[in-house]
Structures are given as structure tokens and as C-alpha cells.
Amino acid sequence: MAFPLPRGITPPEISFLAEMEMVTILPRQRLEGLELLGGPVEPLIPPRRASVPLWLALLLKRQRRANILPPSWLHPESLSFILDIETQYEEYKETFSPPPPLPGQPFLHDRGERAVATPRFTPDGDKYYPAPPFLPQNVARDHVPAQELQTLPFHWLEVGNMLLEAASEDLVDPDQTRRLLKELREVRMAKIRSGVDALDAAAMGGGGVALTGVGAIELGEGRRFISGVIDGLRRIGASREQARREELAEEMANGGYDATQDDDDEMEF
Amino acid sequence: MDIDDILASVDRHDPSTPESTALDHQLLTRFWVAERGISELLPWPGALMDRMMERVRRQIETIEDLAAAASSDPYTDPTTTTTTTNPTRNTHQATANLTLSILQTDLSRTQYLLRSLLRQRLSKLTQHSMHYLLLLSAPSPNTSQSQSQSQPQNDDLKPEDTIPTPDTTGPNPPLSAPEVQFLHAHQLLLAKHYGDAFLGSFPPQLRRLDDNAGGTSMVQGPDAKEVVFVRCLVEEVRVVVPPGDGVEEEVLGGTAMRMGDVWAVRWEGVRGAWGRGEVEVL
Numbered sequence: 001m002a003f004p005l006p007r008g009i010t011p012p013e014i015s016f017l018a019e020m021e022m023v024t025i026l027p028r029q030r031l032e033g034l035e036l037l038g039g040p041v042e043p044l045i046p047p048r049r050a051s052v053p054l055w056l057a058l059l060l061k062r063q064r065r066a067n068i069l070p071p072s073w074l075h076p077e078s079l080s081f082i083l084d085i086e087t088q089y090e091e092y093k094e095t096f097s098p099p100p101p102l103p104g105q106p107f108l109h110d111r112g113e114r115a116v117a118t119p120r121f122t123p124d125g126d127k128y129y130p131a132p133p134f135l136p137q138n139v140a141r142d143h144v145p146a147q148e149l150q151t152l153p154f155h156w157l158e159v160g161n162m163l164l165e166a167a168s169e170d171l172v173d174p175d176q177t178r179r180l181l182k183e184l185r186e187v188r189m190a191k192i193r194s195g196v197d198a199l200d201a202a203a204m205g206g207g208g209v210a211l212t213g214v215g216a217i218e219l220g221e222g223r224r225f226i227s228g229v230i231d232g233l234r235r236i237g238a239s240r241e242q243a244r245r246e247e248l249a250e251e252m253a254n255g256g257y258d259a260t261q262d263d264d265d266e267m268e269f
Numbered sequence: 270m271d272i273d274d275i276l277a278s279v280d281r282h283d284p285s286t287p288e289s290t291a292l293d294h295q296l297l298t299r300f301w302v303a304e305r306g307i308s309e310l311l312p313w314p315g316a317l318m319d320r321m322m323e324r325v326r327r328q329i330e331t332i333e334d335l336a337a338a339a340s341s342d343p344y345t346d347p348t349t350t351t352t353t354t355n356p357t358r359n360t361h362q363a364t365a366n367l368t369l370s371i372l373q374t375d376l377s378r379t380q381y382l383l384r385s386l387l388r389q390r391l392s393k394l395t396q397h398s399m400h401y402l403l404l405l406s407a408p409s410p411n412t413s414q415s416q417s418q419s420q421p422q423n424d425d426l427k428p429e430d431t432i433p434t435p436d437t438t439g440p441n442p443p444l445s446a447p448e449v450q451f452l453h454a455h456q457l458l459l460a461k462h463y464g465d466a467f468l469g470s471f472p473p474q475l476r477r478l479d480d481n482a483g484g485t486s487m488v489q490g491p492d493a494k495e496v497v498f499v500r501c502l503v504e505e506v507r508v509v510v511p512p513g514d515g516v517e518e519e520v521l522g523g524t525a526m527r528m529g530d531v532w533a534v535r536w537e538g539v540r541g542a543w544g545r546g547e548v549e550v551l
Contacts, residue, residue, distance in 0.1 A: 003385075003392035009305050016381075020298065034368065036375040037321075037328055039291025055378070056371060065367070102502065105528045115528040117503040119546070122296055123289060124316050127546045129502035134295045199533075202496055205510040206522015208534035211498070219498055219531075219551055226533055230496045249516045 008223045014216045018158035019055035020133040024069040024140040027060070051139055054159065058166050068167040069140035071153075074160055076173050078150040079180035086187050094195065096188060096213030100137050100151040103130065132216075157185060157217045188215070192222050196229060203233035204241055293320055294379070301386045303543070303550035306498070307536050309491040310393045310401065313445045318383075325379060332372050339365045393491070394448060398456045399432075399478060400490035405442075405449065406433035426473040429460035433479075493537040499548040501526035506547050508538040 009017070020038065027044035034041045042050050049069065052060075060066035072078060085097040105115045119127035137153035153159070160181050168174040192214075202209040209230075211219070234241075296317055304311050339362070394401060435449050444452065460478055468476045480487045508522040526532050531551065542548045 003388040005305075005389075007306065007308065009302055013305070013385075016378075017298070017302070029364075031364065031367065034371060035287060035290070036372070037290065037324055037379040038294045038375055040287035041371075055374065059371065059374065063367070099529060099531075102529045115504045117528060120292070122292065122317075123320070128292065128296065129546065129549075130295065131299075131500060131502060131549055134298075202533050202535070205494075205535065206508050206520065206524060206538060208508055208522075208524040208526070208532040208538070210526075210530055210532050212530045212532075214531055216551070223498065227496045230533060231494075234494060245510075245513070245516055248520070252516065252518075 006224070008227070009220060011217060011220050014155075014220045015158050015162075017133050018155035018162070018216065019053065019058070021054045021138045021153075021155055021159055022051045022136050023054050023057045023071065023138050023159075023163075024049050024051055025057045025060060025066040026069060027066045029065050031065075049140075051136065054138070054162065058162065061167050061170075068163060068170045070163060070167075070171050071138040071159070072141055072144055073138075073150050073152060073156070074163065074171065074177060076176045076180060079177065079184065081150050082152055083180060083184055083187065086184065086191075094191060096152075096191065096211075098149075098151055099213045100135075100153050103135070152184070152213070152215065155216050157181065157215050185218075188218060192218060192226075199226065199229050200233055202230045203237055205245075290324065293317060293324075297321055297379075297382055297386075299549055301382050304386055304389050306550045308393075308495050309493060309536070310390060310443065312443045313448070315442075315445065318445070321379070321383065325376070325383070328372070328376055328379075332369065332376065335365070335369055335372070339369060390448065391451070394444075394452050395455060397490055398452055398459070399488045401444070401452060402433050402435060402456055403479065403488060405435035405444070405452075426476050427460075428464040428468045428476050428478050429457055431477045431479050432456050432460055493540070494535050496533050497536045497539070498531060498533050498551040499526075499539050499543070500551055501528055501530045501532070501548055503547045504528055506539070506542045508532075508534050509541065511537050511540075 005013075025044075026049055027046045029044070029046065031044040033043040038053060041052055041056065044050050044066070057066065057068050061068055073082070082097050085092055102117070104117050117129055119129055122128050132154035138155075138159050160177070163171060164174055164178055164181070171177055195209075195211075198209055201207045209226075214222075296314075300311070300314055300317070432453070435453055442449070463478070464476070478487070505528070506526045508524040508526070510516075510520040510522050512518055522538060524532070524534065524538075526534075526548070539548050543550065
């Protein structure tokens with residue numbers, strides 16, 4: 001066997017991805033800037049803050065060479081606010097709380113603004129739009145704009161658990177944080193389970209099911225189940241779909257709906 | 270394409286800058302997640318892989334140089350070291366070790382990505398080897414058709430004779446050259462084994478590995494209708510229904526994904542958008 005793992009990234013691989021998230025550290029010793037394969041690391045000069053990938057922050061933390069400044073969403077107040085959104089609001093009864101916006105995407109409540117995605121260009125000339133884990137969604141910020149709502153980033157559970165495990169003394173009230181993370185997880189897992197009814201929409205060609213706001217590890221756990229259900233439904237509905245496609249092909253060949261509609265009805269009798 | 274696009278494409282990064290390193294790392298990570306997530310083999314990102322392999326090679330050299338310097342350091346001037354300079358020496362040594370361990374961790378992470386990516390591709394290749402071989406030799410379907418009609422008269426047809434020779438002259442090959450080589454050798458061995466084990470005792474016309482008697486091809490490919498999870502990265506992406514079942518052209522589906530949305534959709538419905546970089550596979 002060339003490769004033993006099932007298709008779709010597995011939870012350990014999702015943790016591996018989550019370790020690429022940038023976090024803010026407070027270094028306790030100097031270190032020159034490094035040219036890594038994952039991108040440059042800025043020089044560490046205490047007491048100046050620095051942004052480094054989570055794996056590097058954990059490595060430095062374990063050797064007591066740095067403290068990690070937790071991201072603003074990993075605060076008991078923010079977490080209980082998000083938990084409120086997940087449980088109290090009618091409009092989020094079946095969906096997840098909104099994720100942090102991508103660059104260029106307006107916040108939820110000012111819907112008047114249009115989303116504008118600005119691409120970067122790869123050396124091969126293709127367009128590239130950055131997305132988690134390569135957005136600064138887990139860095140600490142001194143000043144959070146008032147109109148900005150607290151949101152759970154894509155890798156919230158992994159980052160939260162890793163910080164709780166390795167850097168609990170850097171967090172505000174780690175016990176309360178742990179409890180809130182667990183509650184959030186349970187609430188959201190229940191939503192995934194109750195969303196099975198909607199999966200039928202993705203079984204037809206051109207359809208899909210929205211899972212906006214889902215976390216990486218939640219997707220990783222639900223992946224096999226969700227794709228299994230949808231693929232099963234697709235096989236059941238395959239002949240129905242094919243019939244519909246053939247109807248469409250016929251309509252296209254005849255040049256429109258109305259002209260052929262009556263003939264078809266007569267044919268059936 | 271508007272003026273911003275043109276300006277941005279002129280302002281492309283020089284591959285040797287640190288920013289370009291970071292960008293390539295992100296591209297590789299995204300490609301790895303996509304390759305792990307979908308059923309068919311993605312086009313080989315030749316330029317990206319060349320750049321990554323070159324960087325890995327250079328980084329290994331850097332690490333070896335640093336390690337050599339760190340280990341030889343105590344022996345070069347042990348006599349001149351006095352007790353008073355020892356503390357600074359030790360911290361210097363500790364920093365060097367830290368730098369080294371960070372560089373090595375980073376290298377291992379990148380090597381893991383590359384290894385996992387290549388192994389996943391090999392696994393897909395072996396699973397549907399005949400499908401990809403036929404795909405590679407697709408430009409000449411007429412010749413293979415005529416062969417399949419003329420060869421049944423041949424009394425000593427071997428299963429390995431039905432394997433097409435891959436054509437690697439295409440402008441944008443879906444496989445890298447070593448992968449094509451592996452694929453062909455793998456299928457040749459497999460066909461020989463089948464022939465020796467049981468196909469040799471069959472009548473010659475039943476020995477083919479690409480039989481499509483009765484309109485059903487025995488060569489199975491990956492299932493493009495399987496669902497994948499994608500995130501929409503631009504203002505809007507419409508899910509499409511590709512041509513098939515008598516419908517000649519691509520039809521827009523009823524689903525429009527908005528920026529930042531995560532959807533479970535069929536791979537064939539977003540394959541084009543993925544190629545344009547408008548969605549990412551999760």
C-alpha cells in the first residue's frame with residue numbers, strides 16, 4: 001500500500017495544519033530572524049511582541065523561552081458571548097455562529113457593503129486568495145474595534161486545546177475556558193447531527209449543503225458520515241437524476257419549454 | 270482582466286525572496302489538503318514542486334553547515350577558553366542549538382507535507398492505473414479502437430499488450446515524469462502477473478485489460494461525483510453540472526456560494542472553480 005490513510009485529511013493532519021496558525025508570543029530571550037521553509041520568522045527581541053507559527057510558539061513555550069499571548073476569542077467573555085449566539089438566537093438555531101470574515105469580506109451586520117476579494121499572484125501567474133490557517137485569526141490584539149463581533153476561527157478547537165495544554169498559565173481563567181470550549185463543542189456537534197435532513201440537497205447535481213462556520217476538526221470528524229450519507233442518497237436518486245437530465249437535454253434540443261410541453265403530456269396517455 | 274490584475278501580475282514575486290517562500294509554502298499546503306480530499310489525481314504542480322525541492326535541498330545544506338560549525342566549535346579553541354568567558358559561550362551554544370532545532374523541525378514539517386503528497390498520488394495511481402494510462406494516451410483513441418478490433422485474431426495476445434504507451438509530450442502533463450514511468454512499469458508488471466496467473470489460460474479475445482464489450486468499459490476511474498468540502502474565496506461561485514447524460518453543455522446549478530461560505534458539493538461541480546483558485550478544498 002502506497003498510502004494507508006483514508007481520503008480527506010484526518011484529525012492528526014488537521015492538528016498539523018492548525019500548528020501553522022500564527023500566534024503572538026512575548027519572547028523571553030533574543031533570537032535572530034530565521035529563514036524557514038514555511039516563511040521568514042522575525043527576530044525575537046524581548047519585550048517586543050512577535051508573531052510566529054503555533055508550532056514554533058509551542059516549542060519556545062515548552063523550553064520556557066517565551067510566553068504565548070492568547071487570541072482575543074480565547075477569553076471566557078468572548079467564548080460565553082459566542083456560546084450565547086450559538087444557543088440563544090433563533091437565526092443560528094440550526095447553523096453555526098458566523099466565522100471570521102476573509103480579507104475583503106464585510107462583517108455580517110453591514111450587509112450593504114459588497115465583498116471584494118483581492119487576489120495575490122503566485123509565481124506561476126495564478127490567482128491566490130489566502131485562507132486559514134494563513135490568516136492572522138489567532139494573534140493577540142490590543143485594540144478590537146467596537147463594531148467587530150467575536151467569532152470562532154476555523155481551527156478554534158485545535159488551537160484552543162493546544163494552548164490549554166501547553167500554555168494554560170498564559171490564559172485568562174483556564175478552567176472556565178476549558179469548560180466553555182467543551183460546551184461549545186457539544187452544542188455544535190448536536191447541530192451537525194441534526195443537520196442530516198438537509199443533506200439531500202447535495203445529492204443532486206449542482207446542489208450543495210452549506211456548512212458555513214464549521215470548524216476544521218468538526219469537519220474532519222463529520223466528513224466520513226456526511227459524505228457517506230450524500231453519496232448514498234446520490235446512488236438512490238441516480239436514475240431520477242438521469243431522467244431529469246434527459247428531459248433537460250430534450251428541452252434544449254427542442255429549443256424551449258413551452259413548445260414541447262403539450263406534446264409530452266399527450267405522449268404519456 | 271482589469272488594470273489591477275495586470276499591475277498585480279507584473280508585480281510578481283521573485284522566487285528567491287522570503288515572501289515568495291511563504292507563499293509557496295501556503296500553496297503547497299493547500300494543494301496537499303486538496304490532493305488528500307478528492308478522489309481523482311490533480312494536475313502535477315511542476316513549477317511549485319521544483320521550487321520546493323530546491324529550497325529543501327538548500328535548507329539541508331544550511332542545517333549541515335550550522336551543525337558542523339556548532340559541533341566543531343568546542344574543539345577549535347579549547348585552550349583559549351577561560352572560566353570567565355564560559356557563561357557567554359554557553360548561552361551562545363544554547364542559542365545555536367535552539368536555532369538548529371527550529372530549522373530541523375521546520376524542515377521535517379515540509380518534508381512530511383511533500384512525502385504525504387507524493388504517497389497519496391502514488392496510491393491514487395495504483396488504484397486506477399489503467400484509467401490514468403488511458404488518459405495519458407488519450408490523443409489517439411482511433412488507433413486503440415482499431416487495435417481492439419484487429420487484435421482478437423492474434424492467437425498469442427498477452428494482457429500486457431493491451432497497455433497503452435503513455436504519451437508525455439503534452440504541454441501540461443497531469444503527472445510528473447517519474448510518476449508516468451512508475452505507472453507504466455506498475456501496470457506492465459501487474460498485467461504480466463495476471464497473464465501468468467490466470468488470463469493466459471483464457472481464449473485470446475478475453476485477455477484484454479481494457480475490454481469494452483457491450484458498451485461497458487472495464488476500466489474504472491475515480492468517481493468525480495463524490496462530495497468534497499470547499500470554502501468559497503471570491504465574491505460568488507456557482508456550482509455547475511458538467512456535460513453528460515445527453516446534455517451537451519455545462520449547466521449552472523441552483524447553488525451559489527458566497528465569499529467565506531463552506532459547502533459540501535460534488536467535486537465535478539467545483540472542479541473548474543478550483544482550477545481558477547476561487548475555492549479551496551477543506
